[in-house]
Amino acid sequence: MGDREADQALVERVQAGDKQAYGLLVTKYQRKLLRLISRLVRDPAEAEDVAQEAFIKAYRALPSFRGDSAFYTWLYRIGVNTAKNWLVANGRRAPTSTELDNEDAENYGEGDLLRDVDTPERLLMTKQIGDTVNAAMAELPEELRTAIALREIEGLSYEEIAQMMDCPIGTVRSRIFRAREAIAVRLRPLLDTGPDRRW
Amino acid sequence: MTKELSALLDGELETHEVPTMWRTMKADASLRDTWRDYQLIRDVLRREGKLAEDITPGVMGRLRDEPVVLAPSPRRQSDWHGSLLALAASVTGIAVVGWLALAQQPSSREQSAMARAVVQPPPAALAATRAMPEYREYLLAHQANAPGLHLQGGAQHIRTVSAMGGGQ
């Protein structure tokens, strides 16, 4: 089942009353959405609030989501609207769609991530996570590293990776899984998995 | 189960296995943690912005008091409803193949231009949206000669005639 269909299946669970299934979608798309919102709402703490708000709005609007577009496309729209409304409510100018659209905004957003007003703790955390993932990648055996890079960075399907690496699809599946586990093991000590973080 | 979860994340799990997986994850918090970790790894590798906080617990905490949402099933019936369909479908030999929300017909060009501006706010500095007879020949030349499987065959000319007329 493809990514979009899997999302759709998850959405349908939520639509059928399984609230918890929604958490999996939040986990999946939070950073993508936050990145989008950060282009409009510069303060990181505020951007995070807006992202939360957008997810809640999306949950409320979910009965009307019918799968005409991908879930993220739909969420993206809600994210942009929530951010714009927030800017207006806070007396700031909402950007036009071109500003949001043009590449300067994109570049500005990228640079912004590095020099914004985030707290030192959070910046450190971000850096630690990035460093840990990269260090773990570097230590992976070559065939695991190649497999996960082709999947996560190049976005190739298992079938395409199998062709490139000249191995069965089952092997690709297993290599990617092993790569993820090896990285996750290194990452977990950094992440808060206390009971209060569970949902 | 984590191996299946990894495949699910990639959209590579067999269709019939997916519902089971979602059910298992509902019951197993450690699997949801794994889901979170794998997504985080993906986002780091794909450079998806800031990485520090997981906002899921915050969102789910706030949703705790929300009423459960329920969508009417069967799914997607409402996409293709309407009397238009029923009417056309009853005509023998005609396949009814589309449905479109028929919005109110605007009574003037200006109104339709305004309505368009609301639907897709064009940046004020960029676009003056009005019907422009001075450009009609250009539009026809463009639509007639530009390629694209956009609108099939002659249907592409609808853009030309639509821009050139209608309730004045």
Added chain:
Amino acid sequence: MIGVLTFCLAGGFLALPALAQQQVSSEALQLLQKVATAAQKVTYTGVFVYQNGSRSETSRITHLIDGGNELERLEVLDGSPREVVRRNEEVKCFLPENKLLIVERRSARQFFPTLLPGSLAGLTEYYQIRKGSIGRVAGVDSQSILIEPRDEFRYGHQFWVDPQSGLLLKASLINELGQPLETFAFTELKIGGPMDKEMLKSQFEAKEGNWQIQQVHSSEVKGDDGQWIFRITLPGFRRISSTKRQLRPDAPESMQLIFSDGLAAMSVFLEPMAGRRKEEPEVFAMGAVNGYRRQVADYQVIVMGDVPPAALRRFADSLESKRK
């Protein structure tokens, strides 16, 4: 090939230089290919709704393949009864409100030139193309195809295709917010003949009256005299034709350059100012087609196409004349 995989620790991220980004459903591409050919080969008649913004119009289209000739008629059923009739390369546009008939002869070579298998696959460099869900529509299972742009220089599309005939049943042009800018959808469709040829004649063809006929004369030219430079090219857009045409009897001859990435197209019209008044640059929109007019040297430049206004403008602003 895997050997070139580089791992960049310093930057904190990975880079895979030489590998193309491929997230393509080849099935979706094959279906698109079928769509591209079906539009010219299938005889059909149908009613469709065209919507842009809050405006919508119902039209009838009839397409007939008859002894090697391709005949087509489009009539708008709402509002003023506008019509477009095409016989092979000749396009006639009847505008009864203005008692105006514009006759345009397009060059045969340009008809869907980009839709050859090779270049269709080239689309995937600029768009992500995948199969969407199957929508069961009053008994017809139509396959949706999602085409998302990889950058901000083009719009997205969603197509719904009848996999049997390859006919496009519904098509939307999607903006950066995922909202449809325009949608075209059949409400009725009959595929195959026989068809009465009378159906392909314009109701205005036989009518008397003082219609003004505007014949557009055009001729293919090689290159663009080498007179113009675009400082910026939009990724993926190639020039596919250069034509000289007299658009209006009262206007100077203009040069039309068409650029396309295979799905989206932009026309650039270049016309000598010929004593016309200088005007401020203007941005306009005609439905989903955006436009921009400015002046360069002694020329008026009009750029239009179904691309985002910012991209259109960026492209148009980069135009320079070599003759200073």
